[in-house]
């Protein structure tokens with residue numbers, strides 16, 4: 352299968368959602384609403400999920416969608432003003448949207464996983480979005496646990512990471528077996544991307560989360576040093592980190608369980624698109640024990656802990672260091 356129409360629909364949905372997020376930033380200072388798990392959500396997260404689900408469901412009405420958000424909180428009477436605001440932003444992409452339609456589109460993302468399903472993160476890195484820093488709109492199509500299509504829109508990412516003050520806004524796209532590409536969010540020719548090679552010593556850098564609670568910065572630093580990475584990490588929110596590895600700007604992305612939440616299980620929508628983009632750029636992704644990420648067990652990566660993303664050539668070395676260090680370090 353070429354997955355051409357799935358790829359085009361995912362690109363359209365990600366571009367519309369990214370425009371919506373940028374519009375929110377231009378017009379208001381978005382406030383964080385606290386979810387049950389105490390993580391933040393904003394009008395842009397809700398609006399982005401509504402637009403993406405609407406776009407995917409129109410093209411593929413039988414496909415389940417597993418999205419990060421649900422509309423339960425927006426249906427509460429005291430959230431009517433917030434729902435109006437979400438509807439206003441959704442109308443910038445879908446002019447005839449009503450509040451009732453918006454909540455139903457958001458809840459289209461409450462599907463269960465099937466042998467074929469979509470997963471999406473309307474804003475990956477909501478904390479980064481709130482800080483006016485990095486965030487990504489992430490969409491992936493999964494069949495039989497295998498990611499087939501992955502799209503990441505990163506509106507705040509410099510097109511050239513070595514020129515951070517120049518133009519921003521990058522779209523990463525990959526289809527299984529067809530390679531990975533990036534292009535400016537504003538439009539332009541897709542450019543094939545490749546991970547760094549073992550010879551590119553200047554690319555021997557690593558990326559990790561900004562949030563210390565989303566990883567183990569001390570252990571990540573120790574592992575990176577042990578495989579010969581001297582430079583300090585580049586801290587970046589969201590799956591933009593997968594993009595940095597896929598385009599060869601970093602050789603490694605480490606996400607090891609935080610000592611504050613050692614039993615945390617990663618969410619499928621925080622990884623699916625990024626995994627395919629790195630793999631199709633020639634890199635490798637496993638959990639911290641070397642197992643592939645399993646996208647068939649529900650909304651979390653229940654069988655996996657920690658994530659190691661690399662250019663491939665340093666992967667085995669990283670896993671070896673982890674085998675030596677993990678028993679003593681995790682949970683300390």
Ligand SMILES: Nc1ncnc2c1ncn2[C@@H]1O[C@H](COP(=O)(O)O)[C@@H](OP(=O)(O)O)[C@H]1O
Nearest residue numbers: 474475476477478560562564565588589612615
């Ligand atoms: N204890 C934890 N360990 C690892 N990831 C966590 C975490 N708590 C929350 N997250 C996830 O980290 C994501 C952000 O990743 P990063 O730190 O790389 O930017 C969040 O996505 P959202 O922003 O979509 O909620 C959330 O799903």
Ligand SMILES: [Mg+2]
Nearest residue numbers: 419472474475
């Ligand atoms: Mg999110």
